[in-house]
Amino acid sequence: MTVKIIGAGLAGCEAALTLANRGIKVQLTDCKPSAMSPAHHDTKFAEVVCSNSFKSDDPLTASGLLKAELRILGSRLIAIADRVSVPAGSALAVDREKFARAVTDEVTLCPNIEVVCATVSEVDLSVPTIIATGPLTMPPLSDFLTKLFGASLYFYDAEAPIVDGSSIDFDHAYYGSRYGKGDDYINCPLSKAEYYEFVRALVSAERVIAKEFEKDEIFEGCMPIEIMARRGIDTLRFGPLKSAGVVDEAGNSPFAVVQLRKENEEGTMYNLVGFQTNLKFGEQKRVFGLIPALKNVEILRYGVMHRNMYVNAPTVIDRHFRIKKYPTCYIAGQLSGVEGYVESIASGLVAALNIEKAIKGEEPIELSPQTMIGALCAYLERPNGHFQPMNANHGLLPPLKNVDRSKRKEAFFARSMANFRQNG
Numbered sequence: 254m255t256v257k258i259i260g261a262g263l264a265g266c267e268a269a270l271t272l273a274n275r276g277i278k279v280q281l282t283d284c285k286p287s288a289m290s291p292a293h294h295d296t297k298f299a300e301v302v303c304s305n306s307f308k309s310d311d312p313l314t315a316s317g318l319l320k321a322e323l324r325i326l327g328s329r330l331i332a333i334a335d336r337v338s339v340p341a342g343s344a345l346a347v348d349r350e351k352f353a354r355a356v357t358d359e360v361t362l363c364p365n366i367e368v369v370c371a372t373v374s375e376v377d378l379s380v381p382t383i384i385a386t387g388p389l390t391m392p393p394l395s396d397f398l399t400k401l402f403g404a405s406l407y408f409y410d411a412e413a414p415i416v417d418g419s420s421i422d423f424d425h426a427y428y429g430s431r432y433g434k435g436d437d438y439i440n441c442p443l444s445k446a447e448y449y450e451f452v453r454a455l456v457s458a459e460r461v462i463a464k465e466f467e468k469d470e471i472f473e474g475c476m477p478i479e480i481m482a483r484r485g486i487d488t489l490r491f492g493p494l495k496s497a498g499v500v501d502e503a504g505n506s507p508f509a510v511v512q513l514r515k516e517n518e519e520g521t522m523y524n525l526v527g528f529q530t531n532l533k534f535g536e537q538k539r540v541f542g543l544i545p546a547l548k549n550v551e552i553l554r555y556g557v558m559h560r561n562m563y564v565n566a567p568t569v570i571d572r573h574f575r576i577k578k579y580p581t582c583y584i585a586g587q588l589s590g591v592e593g594y595v596e597s598i599a600s601g602l603v604a605a606l607n608i609e610k611a612i613k614g615e616e617p618i619e620l621s622p623q624t625m626i627g628a629l630c631a632y633l634e635r636p637n638g639h640f641q642p643m644n645a646n647h648g649l650l651p652p653l654k655n656v657d658r659s660k661r662k663e664a665f666f667a668r669s670m671a672n673f674r675q676n677g
């Protein structure tokens with residue numbers, strides 16, 4: 254039995270090496286070097302397209318915990334990243350050239366992997382396959398996937414930041430929906446002076462420069478808040494920050510209000526309604542921190558606007574990365590709805606382990622949602638009217654009971670490690 258893997262990026266290479274090292278034959282196909290997406294420039298596989306940082310390696314951070322778990326599961330790409338790392342404080346950063354070279358060598362020299370250089374145009378859905386062609390999946394495969402998934406396939410990401418619910422300052426916030434219709438929102442009021450200071454900071458904040466190939470697409474979906482703010486100093490308070498129908502306990506309506514909507518049932522994650530943004534991450538922290546209730550807020554996922562092809566995971570795949578309608582086929586990497594280099598690697602690893610189980614006629618692996626990888630998988634499966642790609646963050650984990658906020662990160666780490674010990 255040969256498993257077909259389409260896309261030799263981070264997810265595809267991780268999946269290929271995982272299967273091959275477990276004795277399973279793999280055919281790995283990539284369009285490189287004959288065709289390349291606008292963000293890919295290297296002819297080698299596992300290209301790190303932008304920053305060379307795999308984010309923090311501190312196990313008390315969410316991305317550090319993700320890496321710790323991947324090391325336990327034997328991730329080949331994280332082992333290679335460790336080997337070719339460059340000094341970057343507590344982050345794991347790689348020499349991208351050495352990283353791509355080492356992964357490409359390992360893949361091409363592996364006797365169980367047959368490498369094919371071709372642009373894939375369609376997938377035989379009856380054959381065990383992992384589709385891992387990434388956020389810039391090349392045509393004609395992108396057209397094939399559009400036909401296959403219809404409205405469940407998205408082409409770009411225009412998302413508002415998501416914050417940690419426990420870090421919102423309730424001395425400056427209160428629950429309530431507009432016109433007294435429930436308690437679904439957290440309202441973060443601004444006085445006149447606070448609102449004008451916020452808008453002034455917003456319009457002058459630094460934005461991410463859109464890549465040439467993104468410029469035509471970015472404004473189709475929704476307008477970034479910083480662009481809307483440039484239309485006039487009062488535009489936002491008649492738009493996403495309007496206070497109509499919002500009153501505090503004393504019955505007063507604020508000058509302007511930012512509303513936060515629950516992102517998950519547990520209320521550990523909230524998104525800033527109408528705050529799609531293309532500000533640089535540091536600027537999001539600084540400018541959104543001017544909202545009094547968000548002064549010390551922890552941003553779990555920053556707002557982004559960039560080209561990004563991904564499926565509406567809860568309708569298309571299950572937590573094992575298996576396509577619900579065609580369960581012999583899997584989707585991994587950014588295309589599956591995870592966000593980030595290491596998250597893509599994790600999805601490739603889990604998809605590969607599950608395809609191996611399927612070949613052996615066994616049940617898929619179950620990672621506890623108390624682990625970061627398990628939590629990401631659970632997120633992909635959970636029904637979500639507003640699905641957006643997700644990176645590793647502590648808000649995905651089930652809340653801890655009776656743990657002081659200052660001890661939370663240690664407790665998340667300890668709980669995850671205990672899960673791995675328990676389940677071998």
Ligand SMILES: Cc1cc2nc3c(=O)[nH]c(=O)nc-3n(C[C@H](O)[C@H](O)[C@H](O)COP(=O)(O)OP(=O)(O)OC[C@H]3O[C@@H](n4cnc5c(N)ncnc54)[C@H](O)[C@@H]3O)c2cc1C
Nearest residue numbers: 260262263264284303304373386387391394586587593594
């Ligand atoms: C411009 C950009 C910048 C990003 N910057 C960061 C960042 O700084 N940090 C971060 O954590 N994440 C970043 N990401 C998000 C994401 O982590 C990366 O895109 C990551 O590489 C995704 O891994 P992947 O395996 O899903 O896809 P990729 O690594 O993109 O791999 C996909 C592979 O599939 C191949 N392929 C595509 N179409 C076809 C086809 N039809 N036939 C055959 N092969 C095909 C490609 O050549 C490629 O080798 C960025 C994404 C983009 C688009």
